Amino acid sequence: MSKQTPLYQQHLQAGGQMVDFAGWQMPIHYGSQIQEHQAVRSAAGLFDVSHMTVIDMAGPEAQVCLRTLLANDVTRLQPGGALYSCMLNPEGGVIDDLIVYWLGADQYRLVVNAATHDKDLAWISKQSQKFAQQHQERTDLAMLAVQGPLAIDKSIPLLPKELRDAVQSQPRFTAVQSGDWFIGRTGYTGEDGLEIILPATDAQNLWNGLLQAGVVPAGLGARDTLRLEAGMSLYGQDMDEQVSPLESGLGWTVAWEPQERQFIGRQALEQQKSDGVKRKMVGLRLQGGGVLRAGQKVISEAGEGLVTSGTFSPTLKQSIGLARVPKEIETRCEIEIRGKRVAAEVVKYPFVRNGKAC
Amino acid sequence: MTMIPDDLRYTKDHEWVREEGDGEYTVGITDHAQSALGDLVFVELPEVGAEVEAGVACCVVESVKAASDVYSPLSGEVTEINDALVESPELGNSDPYTEGWLFRLRSDDTEALDALLDFDEYVDLLAAEED
Numbered sequence: 001m002s003k004q005t006p007l008y009q010q011h012l013q014a015g016g017q018m019v020d021f022a023g024w025q026m027p028i029h030y031g032s033q034i035q036e037h038q039a040v041r042s043a044a045g046l047f048d049v050s051h052m053t054v055i056d057m058a059g060p061e062a063q064v065c066l067r068t069l070l071a072n073d074v075t076r077l078q079p080g081g082a083l084y085s086c087m088l089n090p091e092g093g094v095i096d097d098l099i100v101y102w103l104g105a106d107q108y109r110l111v112v113n114a115a116t117h118d119k120d121l122a123w124i125s126k127q128s129q130k131f132a133q134q135h136q137e138r139t140d141l142a143m144l145a146v147q148g149p150l151a152i153d154k155s156i157p158l159l160p161k162e163l164r165d166a167v168q169s170q171p172r173f174t175a176v177q178s179g180d181w182f183i184g185r186t187g188y189t190g191e192d193g194l195e196i197i198l199p200a201t202d203a204q205n206l207w208n209g210l211l212q213a214g215v216v217p218a219g220l221g222a223r224d225t226l227r228l229e230a231g232m233s234l235y236g237q238d239m240d241e242q243v244s245p246l247e248s249g250l251g252w253t254v255a256w257e258p259q260e261r262q263f264i265g266r267q268a269l270e271q272q273k274s275d276g277v278k279r280k281m282v283g284l285r286l287q288g289g290g291v292l293r294a295g296q297k298v299i300s301e302a303g304e305g306l307v308t309s310g311t312f313s314p315t316l317k318q319s320i321g322l323a324r325v326p327k328e329i330e331t332r333c334e335i336e337i338r339g340k341r342v343a344a345e346v347v348k349y350p351f352v353r354n355g356k357a358c
Numbered sequence: 359m360t361m362i363p364d365d366l367r368y369t370k371d372h373e374w375v376r377e378e379g380d381g382e383y384t385v386g387i388t389d390h391a392q393s394a395l396g397d398l399v400f401v402e403l404p405e406v407g408a409e410v411e412a413g414v415a416c417c418v419v420e421s422v423k424a425a426s427d428v429y430s431p432l433s434g435e436v437t438e439i440n441d442a443l444v445e446s447p448e449l450g451n452s453d454p455y456t457e458g459w460l461f462r463l464r465s466d467d468t469e470a471l472d473a474l475l476d477f478d479e480y481v482d483l484l485a486a487e488e489d
Contacts, residue, residue, distance in 0.1 A: 032451075033422050034397040221396065221423050291400050291420045312399035312422050319400075338418065338425075 005050035006142045006200040010207050014217045021220060022115035024051040029219040037225050037314045039216035040189050041355045044148035046207065046215045047223055051114040054141055054197060055124065058107040059133030066100060066108060069127055071245060071263055073255035077102040082173045082186055085253055086245045087112075087123070088265025092272060093241035094248065096120050097233060099186060101175050106133075109182070111143075111197075113235050127264065141180065142203035146215060147193035147226075149355065152185075155194055158209040159183065167194070188223065190230025190353050225311050228320065231283065231350030237294050238281070238308045238322055244272055247324060249281030249349075279305070282329060283349035284321040288342040292321030292335060299341065300333035302326040307335065315352045322349065360484065361389040363455055367431075367471075368480035374455065375431045375474055381466055385431055386459040387419065387450065390484055395421040398447040403439040403461055410436060410463060412470040417460055419450060431474060434465030 002020045011018060016027030027048070029036060039045045057066065066074045072085035081102055087095045096119075098112040112120045121137065128135060146155045156164050159181070166176040167183055172192070175184040182197040198206060211217065224234070233239055239248035246254070246269060254269060255261070284307065286292050292310025305325030313320045325333070325346075334341040350358050367375045372391035376384040392398065400420040410416040415427035416436075439461045443449050450458040465471070475483060 028423070029396060032397055225422060289400060289402065291425065293425065312420070314422070 003051075005048055006203045007048045007050065007207055010204060011048065011217075014211070016217070016219060019220070022051060022113075022117070024114060026051060027217070027219040029221045030217050033219065033221035033225065034314045036216060036218035036222035040148045040191055040218055040222065040226055041315060041352070042149070044146060044150040044154050044193075044215045045189075045218035045222065046210050047145040047147065047218050048142075048207070049145050049195070050142040050200070050203065052143055053112045053114060053117045053120065054138040054143065055110040055112065055121070055135055056107065056138055057110065057128070057133055057135040059131070060106055061131035062106050062108055062133040065128045065131035065133050067261055068131075068263055069124065070098075070100065071254045071265060071269075072100075073261060073263075074100055074102060074108065076255065078174075079104040080174045080176060082175060082184055086239075086250055087120070088245070088263070088269075089241055090264055090268060091241075092244040092246075092265045092268030094235070094239045094243065094245060094250075095123055095241060097235050097239070097250070097253075099184075101182075101184065103175075103177065111195075115236055138197075140200055141197050142200040144196045144198070144203065144206060144210075145187055145189075145193065146196065146210060147187045147189040147191045149192060151191070151193035151215070154210060154213045154215050155196070158206055158213070159196075188230075188232055189226035190232070190350060191226075191355065225314060228309050228311050228322070229313050229315055229350065229352035231322075233322075234309055243324070244269055244277075246272055246277045247279045247281070249322070278327060279324050280327045280329075281308075282323055282325055283347040283351060284310075284323050284333070284335070285316070285345045285347055285351075286319035286321070286335065286342060287344055290335075290337045290342050291319045292337075292344070297336040298323050298325050298333050298344075299336065300325065300329045300346075302328040302330070305329070305333075313351060315355075316357055320351050360393060361455070362477060362480060362484075364477040366455070367474035367476060368483075369429065369431045369474060370483060371429050373428060373431050378462070381464050382437065382462055383432060383434075383465055384459050384462050385428075386454055387428060388480075389454050392451045392454045392458070395419065395424070395426055397422050398450040401443050401447045401450065401460070403444060404436045406436055406439055408436045410434060412467055419447070428460060430463070432463060432465040432470045433467040434463040436461050436463050438462040
Protein backbone atom coordinates (compact mmCIF):
# COMPACT_ATOMS: atom_id res chain seq x y z
CA MET A 1 0.00 0.00 0.00
CA SER A 2 1.54 3.26 -1.02
CA LYS A 3 1.72 6.29 1.24
CA GLN A 4 -0.57 9.28 1.26
CA THR A 5 0.45 12.90 1.82
CA PRO A 6 -1.54 15.10 4.26
CA LEU A 7 -3.36 16.42 1.15
CA TYR A 8 -4.63 13.09 -0.18
CA GLN A 9 -8.30 13.93 0.47
CA GLN A 10 -7.81 17.34 -1.15
CA HIS A 11 -6.55 15.63 -4.31
CA LEU A 12 -9.59 13.39 -4.47
CA GLN A 13 -11.91 16.36 -3.90
CA ALA A 14 -10.20 18.28 -6.72
CA GLY A 15 -10.69 15.32 -9.10
CA GLY A 16 -7.07 14.20 -9.06
CA GLN A 17 -6.25 11.06 -11.03
CA MET A 18 -4.04 9.27 -8.53
CA VAL A 19 -1.03 7.18 -9.48
CA ASP A 20 1.75 5.51 -7.58
CA PHE A 21 4.91 7.63 -7.65
CA ALA A 22 7.94 6.42 -5.70
CA GLY A 23 5.66 4.68 -3.23
CA TRP A 24 3.28 7.63 -2.83
CA GLN A 25 -0.29 8.10 -4.04
CA MET A 26 0.08 11.30 -6.05
CA PRO A 27 -2.11 13.16 -8.58
CA ILE A 28 -0.90 12.89 -12.19
CA HIS A 29 -3.46 15.52 -13.21
CA TYR A 30 -6.87 16.87 -12.19
CA GLY A 31 -8.48 16.67 -15.65
CA SER A 32 -6.15 18.38 -18.11
CA GLN A 33 -2.40 18.37 -17.75
CA ILE A 34 -2.08 21.03 -20.48
CA GLN A 35 -4.50 23.42 -18.76
CA GLU A 36 -2.62 22.98 -15.49
CA HIS A 37 0.65 23.67 -17.30
CA GLN A 38 -0.76 26.84 -18.86
CA ALA A 39 -2.17 28.02 -15.52
CA VAL A 40 1.36 27.95 -14.09
CA ARG A 41 2.82 29.80 -17.10
CA SER A 42 0.13 32.49 -17.15
CA ALA A 43 -1.19 32.81 -13.55
CA ALA A 44 -0.55 30.44 -10.63
CA GLY A 45 -0.57 26.70 -10.00
CA LEU A 46 -0.33 24.63 -6.84
CA PHE A 47 1.59 21.39 -6.43
CA ASP A 48 1.64 19.03 -3.48
CA VAL A 49 5.29 18.01 -3.18
CA SER A 50 5.00 16.57 0.30
CA HIS A 51 6.39 13.28 -1.01
CA MET A 52 9.82 14.89 -1.23
CA THR A 53 12.23 14.23 1.61
CA VAL A 54 13.24 17.02 3.99
CA ILE A 55 16.35 16.40 6.07
CA ASP A 56 17.62 18.84 8.68
CA MET A 57 21.29 18.76 9.64
CA ALA A 58 22.80 20.69 12.53
CA GLY A 59 25.97 20.70 14.56
CA PRO A 60 29.46 22.24 14.74
CA GLU A 61 30.64 20.12 11.79
CA ALA A 62 27.49 20.25 9.68
CA GLN A 63 29.17 22.64 7.26
CA VAL A 64 32.33 20.58 6.84
CA CYS A 65 30.18 17.46 6.49
CA LEU A 66 28.17 19.01 3.64
CA ARG A 67 31.35 20.28 2.01
CA THR A 68 32.43 16.64 1.80
CA LEU A 69 29.07 15.24 0.82
CA LEU A 70 28.08 17.71 -1.92
CA ALA A 71 29.75 18.66 -5.20
CA ASN A 72 28.63 22.26 -4.81
CA ASP A 73 30.05 24.24 -1.90
CA VAL A 74 27.78 25.38 0.94
CA THR A 75 30.28 28.11 1.89
CA ARG A 76 28.94 29.95 -1.16
CA LEU A 77 25.68 30.43 0.75
CA GLN A 78 24.53 33.52 2.61
CA PRO A 79 22.30 32.82 5.63
CA GLY A 80 18.87 31.91 4.27
CA GLY A 81 20.35 31.07 0.88
CA ALA A 82 19.54 28.03 -1.29
CA LEU A 83 22.03 26.07 -3.36
CA TYR A 84 21.41 23.37 -5.98
CA SER A 85 23.90 20.50 -5.84
CA CYS A 86 24.59 16.95 -6.87
CA MET A 87 25.56 14.33 -4.28
CA LEU A 88 28.13 12.04 -5.91
CA ASN A 89 29.52 8.59 -5.31
CA PRO A 90 33.31 8.12 -5.34
CA GLU A 91 33.14 7.23 -9.06
CA GLY A 92 31.60 10.64 -9.80
CA GLY A 93 28.13 9.20 -10.51
CA VAL A 94 25.12 11.13 -9.29
CA ILE A 95 23.42 9.61 -6.21
CA ASP A 96 20.85 12.41 -6.22
CA ASP A 97 20.36 16.09 -6.92
CA LEU A 98 19.07 18.29 -4.13
CA ILE A 99 18.55 21.77 -2.76
CA VAL A 100 20.43 22.72 0.40
CA TYR A 101 19.43 25.76 2.47
CA TRP A 102 21.61 27.39 5.07
CA LEU A 103 19.23 28.22 7.90
CA GLY A 104 21.94 30.18 9.73
CA ALA A 105 24.50 29.33 12.40
CA ASP A 106 25.24 25.58 12.17
CA GLN A 107 21.89 24.51 10.71
CA TYR A 108 21.12 23.30 7.20
CA ARG A 109 18.11 21.83 5.45
CA LEU A 110 18.27 19.44 2.49
CA VAL A 111 15.37 18.64 0.17
CA VAL A 112 16.01 15.44 -1.78
CA ASN A 113 13.95 13.32 -4.17
CA ALA A 114 11.25 10.92 -3.04
CA ALA A 115 12.39 8.15 -5.37
CA THR A 116 15.86 8.13 -3.78
CA HIS A 117 14.69 8.48 -0.16
CA ASP A 118 16.12 5.23 1.19
CA LYS A 119 19.51 5.30 -0.51
CA ASP A 120 20.00 9.02 0.19
CA LEU A 121 19.36 8.61 3.91
CA ALA A 122 21.62 5.56 4.05
CA TRP A 123 24.41 7.39 2.20
CA ILE A 124 24.13 10.58 4.24
CA SER A 125 24.13 8.60 7.50
CA LYS A 126 27.17 6.60 6.48
CA GLN A 127 29.21 9.54 5.20
CA SER A 128 28.32 11.91 8.02
CA GLN A 129 29.21 9.54 10.88
CA LYS A 130 32.68 10.98 11.37
CA PHE A 131 31.42 14.57 11.68
CA ALA A 132 29.98 16.25 14.75
CA GLN A 133 26.45 16.77 13.47
CA GLN A 134 22.99 15.30 13.81
CA HIS A 135 20.49 14.94 11.02
CA GLN A 136 16.91 13.85 10.93
CA GLU A 137 14.18 13.40 8.36
CA ARG A 138 11.25 15.77 8.93
CA THR A 139 8.24 13.53 8.34
CA ASP A 140 6.14 15.97 10.39
CA LEU A 141 6.24 18.54 7.58
CA ALA A 142 4.34 18.96 4.32
CA MET A 143 5.52 20.84 1.24
CA LEU A 144 3.55 22.87 -1.30
CA ALA A 145 4.90 24.58 -4.41
CA VAL A 146 2.98 27.65 -5.59
CA GLN A 147 4.33 28.61 -8.99
CA GLY A 148 3.57 31.18 -11.66
CA PRO A 149 3.60 34.95 -12.19
CA LEU A 150 0.77 35.46 -9.66
CA ALA A 151 1.97 32.82 -7.18
CA ILE A 152 3.59 35.10 -4.62
CA ASP A 153 0.77 37.66 -4.58
CA LYS A 154 -1.82 34.91 -4.13
CA SER A 155 0.18 33.24 -1.33
CA ILE A 156 1.13 36.18 0.86
CA PRO A 157 -2.28 36.77 2.53
CA LEU A 158 -2.35 33.10 3.55
CA LEU A 159 1.05 33.06 5.23
CA PRO A 160 1.68 33.67 8.95
CA LYS A 161 1.59 37.44 9.53
CA GLU A 162 5.20 37.70 10.64
CA LEU A 163 6.41 36.28 7.30
CA ARG A 164 4.33 38.36 4.89
CA ASP A 165 6.66 41.38 4.62
CA ALA A 166 9.72 39.16 4.36
CA VAL A 167 8.20 37.11 1.51
CA GLN A 168 7.19 40.30 -0.32
CA SER A 169 10.82 41.43 -0.54
CA GLN A 170 12.48 38.02 -0.61
CA PRO A 171 15.19 37.60 -3.29
CA ARG A 172 15.08 34.55 -5.57
CA PHE A 173 16.81 31.43 -4.30
CA THR A 174 16.50 32.37 -0.65
CA ALA A 175 14.29 31.18 2.19
CA VAL A 176 12.63 32.81 5.17
CA GLN A 177 11.45 30.99 8.26
CA SER A 178 9.22 31.37 11.27
CA GLY A 179 8.84 28.38 13.54
CA ASP A 180 8.11 25.38 11.30
CA TRP A 181 6.93 27.56 8.40
CA PHE A 182 9.73 27.75 5.86
CA ILE A 183 9.32 29.56 2.56
CA GLY A 184 11.80 29.31 -0.29
CA ARG A 185 11.55 31.47 -3.39
CA THR A 186 12.46 28.48 -5.47
CA GLY A 187 10.76 26.03 -7.78
CA TYR A 188 10.89 23.50 -10.58
CA THR A 189 8.86 25.19 -13.30
CA GLY A 190 10.89 28.08 -14.73
CA GLU A 191 8.41 30.53 -13.21
CA ASP A 192 8.66 32.73 -10.14
CA GLY A 193 7.03 31.26 -7.06
CA LEU A 194 7.41 29.72 -3.64
CA GLU A 195 8.10 26.34 -2.14
CA ILE A 196 6.44 26.29 1.26
CA ILE A 197 7.47 23.74 3.88
CA LEU A 198 5.04 23.79 6.78
CA PRO A 199 3.61 21.65 9.58
CA ALA A 200 1.61 18.81 8.05
CA THR A 201 -1.32 19.87 10.24
CA ASP A 202 -1.44 23.28 8.50
CA ALA A 203 -1.22 21.95 4.95
CA GLN A 204 -4.93 21.44 4.28
CA ASN A 205 -5.81 25.00 5.34
CA LEU A 206 -3.17 26.50 3.09
CA TRP A 207 -4.21 24.27 0.18
CA ASN A 208 -7.88 25.20 0.56
CA GLY A 209 -7.06 28.89 0.90
CA LEU A 210 -4.95 28.88 -2.26
CA LEU A 211 -7.69 27.15 -4.26
CA GLN A 212 -10.20 29.72 -3.00
CA ALA A 213 -7.81 32.45 -4.18
CA GLY A 214 -8.00 30.95 -7.68
CA VAL A 215 -4.72 29.05 -7.74
CA VAL A 216 -5.09 25.95 -9.96
CA PRO A 217 -4.11 22.54 -8.59
CA ALA A 218 -1.51 20.94 -10.86
CA GLY A 219 -0.30 17.34 -10.93
CA LEU A 220 2.92 15.50 -11.55
CA GLY A 221 2.24 15.53 -15.30
CA ALA A 222 2.33 19.33 -15.52
CA ARG A 223 5.29 19.37 -13.15
CA ASP A 224 7.22 17.28 -15.68
CA THR A 225 6.32 19.34 -18.79
CA LEU A 226 7.05 22.58 -16.90
CA ARG A 227 10.46 21.47 -15.64
CA LEU A 228 11.42 20.11 -19.05
CA GLU A 229 10.48 23.38 -20.81
CA ALA A 230 12.58 25.11 -18.12
CA GLY A 231 15.49 22.78 -18.95
CA MET A 232 15.68 21.36 -15.43
CA SER A 233 17.04 17.87 -14.90
CA LEU A 234 15.02 14.99 -13.49
CA TYR A 235 16.93 12.50 -11.38
CA GLY A 236 16.70 8.92 -12.65
CA GLN A 237 16.12 10.10 -16.22
CA ASP A 238 18.60 12.83 -17.09
CA MET A 239 21.23 11.62 -14.65
CA ASP A 240 21.86 8.69 -12.34
CA GLU A 241 24.71 6.85 -10.64
CA GLN A 242 26.17 5.76 -13.99
CA VAL A 243 26.88 9.29 -15.28
CA SER A 244 28.71 12.30 -13.89
CA PRO A 245 27.37 15.85 -13.67
CA LEU A 246 29.89 16.79 -16.39
CA GLU A 247 28.00 14.58 -18.88
CA SER A 248 24.60 15.70 -17.58
CA GLY A 249 24.65 19.42 -18.26
CA LEU A 250 25.36 19.99 -14.56
CA GLY A 251 29.04 20.95 -14.66
CA TRP A 252 28.00 24.43 -13.48
CA THR A 253 26.90 22.94 -10.14
CA VAL A 254 30.36 21.55 -9.33
CA ALA A 255 32.45 23.93 -7.19
CA TRP A 256 36.07 23.25 -8.20
CA GLU A 257 37.44 26.06 -6.05
CA PRO A 258 38.93 25.92 -3.49
CA GLN A 259 41.08 23.10 -4.85
CA GLU A 260 41.76 21.63 -1.42
CA ARG A 261 38.08 20.84 -0.78
CA GLN A 262 37.94 17.06 -1.15
CA PHE A 263 34.24 16.40 -1.85
CA ILE A 264 33.23 12.82 -2.61
CA GLY A 265 33.62 12.17 -6.34
CA ARG A 266 36.12 14.98 -6.92
CA GLN A 267 39.00 12.73 -7.98
CA ALA A 268 36.83 10.90 -10.48
CA LEU A 269 35.54 14.16 -11.97
CA GLU A 270 39.08 15.55 -12.25
CA GLN A 271 40.15 12.36 -13.99
CA GLN A 272 37.19 12.59 -16.36
CA LYS A 273 37.98 16.21 -17.12
CA SER A 274 41.65 15.49 -17.89
CA ASP A 275 40.70 12.48 -20.05
CA GLY A 276 38.15 14.65 -21.87
CA VAL A 277 34.40 14.54 -21.32
CA LYS A 278 33.00 12.68 -24.33
CA ARG A 279 29.28 13.29 -24.01
CA LYS A 280 27.12 16.29 -23.25
CA MET A 281 23.48 17.19 -22.74
CA VAL A 282 21.64 19.06 -25.47
CA GLY A 283 18.09 20.16 -26.05
CA LEU A 284 16.11 18.69 -28.95
CA ARG A 285 13.20 20.09 -30.92
CA LEU A 286 11.49 17.46 -33.00
CA GLN A 287 10.85 18.59 -36.59
CA GLY A 288 8.58 15.78 -37.76
CA GLY A 289 5.55 14.11 -36.19
CA GLY A 290 5.63 12.21 -32.94
CA VAL A 291 6.75 12.84 -29.40
CA LEU A 292 10.26 12.53 -27.97
CA ARG A 293 10.40 10.04 -25.09
CA ALA A 294 13.15 8.90 -22.74
CA GLY A 295 15.09 5.97 -24.19
CA GLN A 296 14.77 6.86 -27.88
CA LYS A 297 17.98 6.63 -29.89
CA VAL A 298 19.64 9.77 -31.27
CA ILE A 299 21.48 9.28 -34.58
CA SER A 300 23.96 11.94 -35.73
CA GLU A 301 27.12 12.26 -37.81
CA ALA A 302 29.06 12.47 -34.54
CA GLY A 303 27.64 9.15 -33.33
CA GLU A 304 24.69 7.86 -31.36
CA GLY A 305 23.09 9.25 -28.21
CA LEU A 306 20.02 8.78 -26.09
CA VAL A 307 16.96 10.88 -25.32
CA THR A 308 16.82 11.14 -21.52
CA SER A 309 13.59 13.16 -21.21
CA GLY A 310 10.99 13.99 -23.80
CA THR A 311 7.51 15.38 -23.97
CA PHE A 312 5.19 17.62 -25.90
CA SER A 313 5.75 21.26 -24.97
CA PRO A 314 2.41 23.00 -24.44
CA THR A 315 4.12 26.41 -24.74
CA LEU A 316 6.03 25.70 -27.97
CA LYS A 317 3.35 23.34 -29.40
CA GLN A 318 6.15 21.02 -30.42
CA SER A 319 7.89 18.00 -28.97
CA ILE A 320 11.03 18.82 -26.99
CA GLY A 321 13.55 16.75 -25.11
CA LEU A 322 16.92 16.45 -23.46
CA ALA A 323 19.51 14.02 -24.81
CA ARG A 324 22.96 12.80 -23.89
CA VAL A 325 24.99 12.84 -27.11
CA PRO A 326 28.59 12.82 -28.39
CA LYS A 327 30.05 16.24 -27.65
CA GLU A 328 30.90 16.88 -31.32
CA ILE A 329 27.23 16.82 -32.34
CA GLU A 330 26.19 19.69 -34.62
CA THR A 331 22.80 21.26 -35.23
CA ARG A 332 20.86 18.35 -36.74
CA CYS A 333 20.15 14.76 -35.81
CA GLU A 334 17.54 12.06 -36.24
CA ILE A 335 15.53 10.30 -33.57
CA GLU A 336 14.41 6.69 -33.90
CA ILE A 337 10.70 6.60 -33.06
CA ARG A 338 8.90 3.26 -33.50
CA GLY A 339 11.44 2.12 -36.09
CA LYS A 340 11.30 5.31 -38.16
CA ARG A 341 13.78 8.16 -38.20
CA VAL A 342 12.41 11.61 -37.47
CA ALA A 343 14.48 14.80 -37.91
CA ALA A 344 15.28 16.92 -34.87
CA GLU A 345 17.12 20.16 -34.25
CA VAL A 346 19.86 20.29 -31.61
CA VAL A 347 19.32 23.38 -29.47
CA LYS A 348 20.43 25.01 -26.24
CA TYR A 349 18.04 24.82 -23.31
CA PRO A 350 16.02 26.07 -21.35
CA PHE A 351 13.22 26.15 -23.88
CA VAL A 352 10.92 28.44 -21.86
CA ARG A 353 11.57 30.94 -19.04
CA ASN A 354 9.05 33.18 -17.29
CA GLY A 355 6.24 32.26 -19.66
CA LYS A 356 8.17 32.93 -22.86
CA ALA A 357 9.97 30.80 -25.42
CA CYS A 358 13.75 31.27 -25.16
CA MET B 359 -18.58 9.96 -15.24
CA THR B 360 -17.36 8.27 -18.35
CA MET B 361 -19.65 8.48 -21.40
CA ILE B 362 -20.70 5.23 -23.06
CA PRO B 363 -23.13 5.50 -25.99
CA ASP B 364 -25.50 2.51 -26.07
CA ASP B 365 -25.54 2.18 -29.88
CA LEU B 366 -21.86 1.32 -30.38
CA ARG B 367 -19.79 -1.85 -30.06
CA TYR B 368 -16.58 -1.98 -28.05
CA THR B 369 -13.31 -3.86 -27.61
CA LYS B 370 -11.61 -4.80 -24.38
CA ASP B 371 -8.82 -2.39 -25.42
CA HIS B 372 -11.28 0.54 -25.23
CA GLU B 373 -11.91 1.13 -28.91
CA TRP B 374 -15.43 1.73 -30.21
CA VAL B 375 -16.94 0.60 -33.53
CA ARG B 376 -19.95 2.11 -35.31
CA GLU B 377 -21.63 0.20 -38.12
CA GLU B 378 -22.21 2.60 -41.05
CA GLY B 379 -23.92 0.11 -43.42
CA ASP B 380 -22.58 -1.47 -46.64
CA GLY B 381 -19.87 -3.25 -44.65
CA GLU B 382 -18.28 0.00 -43.47
CA TYR B 383 -17.33 0.69 -39.88
CA THR B 384 -15.98 3.74 -38.04
CA VAL B 385 -13.43 3.24 -35.27
CA GLY B 386 -12.37 5.46 -32.38
CA ILE B 387 -11.24 5.33 -28.77
CA THR B 388 -13.69 5.52 -25.90
CA ASP B 389 -14.18 8.31 -23.41
CA HIS B 390 -12.61 6.07 -20.79
CA ALA B 391 -9.53 5.60 -23.00
CA GLN B 392 -9.06 9.31 -23.74
CA SER B 393 -9.47 10.14 -20.07
CA ALA B 394 -6.89 7.57 -19.02
CA LEU B 395 -4.43 8.79 -21.68
CA GLY B 396 -4.80 12.48 -20.86
CA ASP B 397 -4.31 15.38 -23.27
CA LEU B 398 -3.71 13.98 -26.76
CA VAL B 399 -0.96 15.73 -28.71
CA PHE B 400 -0.14 13.42 -31.63
CA VAL B 401 -2.01 10.81 -33.68
CA GLU B 402 -0.55 8.50 -36.30
CA LEU B 403 -3.24 6.90 -38.46
CA PRO B 404 -2.99 4.10 -41.02
CA GLU B 405 -2.90 4.97 -44.74
CA VAL B 406 -6.09 4.84 -46.76
CA GLY B 407 -6.04 1.52 -48.57
CA ALA B 408 -3.99 -0.22 -45.88
CA GLU B 409 -5.05 -3.73 -44.89
CA VAL B 410 -5.50 -3.95 -41.14
CA GLU B 411 -5.94 -7.04 -39.04
CA ALA B 412 -8.23 -7.53 -36.06
CA GLY B 413 -6.31 -7.27 -32.78
CA VAL B 414 -3.17 -5.85 -34.43
CA ALA B 415 -1.88 -2.33 -33.72
CA CYS B 416 -2.62 0.05 -36.61
CA CYS B 417 -2.57 3.55 -35.04
CA VAL B 418 -0.67 5.36 -32.32
CA VAL B 419 -2.21 8.00 -30.10
CA GLU B 420 0.16 9.98 -27.93
CA SER B 421 -0.77 12.09 -24.96
CA VAL B 422 1.56 14.43 -23.12
CA LYS B 423 2.47 11.56 -20.85
CA ALA B 424 2.64 8.44 -23.05
CA ALA B 425 2.25 6.76 -26.42
CA SER B 426 -0.43 4.12 -26.82
CA ASP B 427 -1.21 1.68 -29.64
CA VAL B 428 -4.70 1.40 -31.03
CA TYR B 429 -5.67 -2.08 -32.21
CA SER B 430 -7.94 -2.56 -35.19
CA PRO B 431 -11.20 -4.10 -33.93
CA LEU B 432 -11.83 -5.81 -37.30
CA SER B 433 -9.84 -7.07 -40.25
CA GLY B 434 -10.37 -5.14 -43.47
CA GLU B 435 -9.28 -2.25 -45.67
CA VAL B 436 -8.98 1.34 -44.45
CA THR B 437 -11.27 3.56 -46.57
CA GLU B 438 -10.95 6.92 -44.82
CA ILE B 439 -8.94 8.53 -42.04
CA ASN B 440 -9.74 11.53 -39.85
CA ASP B 441 -7.34 14.21 -41.10
CA ALA B 442 -8.93 16.75 -38.74
CA LEU B 443 -7.80 14.63 -35.79
CA VAL B 444 -4.22 14.59 -37.10
CA GLU B 445 -4.36 18.41 -37.23
CA SER B 446 -6.11 18.73 -33.84
CA PRO B 447 -5.47 15.69 -31.64
CA GLU B 448 -7.39 17.33 -28.79
CA LEU B 449 -10.62 16.39 -30.63
CA GLY B 450 -9.95 12.90 -29.33
CA ASN B 451 -10.35 14.27 -25.79
CA SER B 452 -13.26 16.63 -26.33
CA ASP B 453 -15.36 14.52 -28.72
CA PRO B 454 -14.15 10.92 -28.65
CA TYR B 455 -17.32 9.48 -30.24
CA THR B 456 -17.91 12.16 -32.90
CA GLU B 457 -15.23 14.58 -34.18
CA GLY B 458 -12.49 12.48 -32.63
CA TRP B 459 -13.00 9.32 -34.70
CA LEU B 460 -9.83 7.64 -36.01
CA PHE B 461 -10.51 5.75 -39.25
CA ARG B 462 -13.14 3.90 -41.32
CA LEU B 463 -12.69 0.47 -42.74
CA ARG B 464 -14.53 -1.95 -45.02
CA SER B 465 -14.78 -5.36 -43.44
CA ASP B 466 -16.54 -8.69 -43.83
CA ASP B 467 -14.92 -9.99 -40.65
CA THR B 468 -18.12 -11.36 -39.08
CA GLU B 469 -16.19 -13.44 -36.60
CA ALA B 470 -14.43 -10.43 -35.08
CA LEU B 471 -17.64 -8.40 -35.32
CA ASP B 472 -19.56 -10.98 -33.31
CA ALA B 473 -16.83 -11.01 -30.69
CA LEU B 474 -17.11 -7.24 -30.02
CA LEU B 475 -18.64 -6.17 -26.73
CA ASP B 476 -22.07 -4.57 -26.63
CA PHE B 477 -22.99 -1.69 -24.31
CA ASP B 478 -23.78 -3.89 -21.28
CA GLU B 479 -20.63 -5.93 -21.67
CA TYR B 480 -18.48 -2.79 -21.96
CA VAL B 481 -20.11 -1.28 -18.86
CA ASP B 482 -19.28 -4.51 -17.02
CA LEU B 483 -15.69 -4.42 -18.28
CA LEU B 484 -15.17 -0.88 -16.99
CA ALA B 485 -16.74 -1.79 -13.65
CA ALA B 486 -14.42 -4.79 -13.36
CA GLU B 487 -11.38 -2.64 -14.19
CA GLU B 488 -12.36 -0.14 -11.51
CA ASP B 489 -12.07 -2.85 -8.82
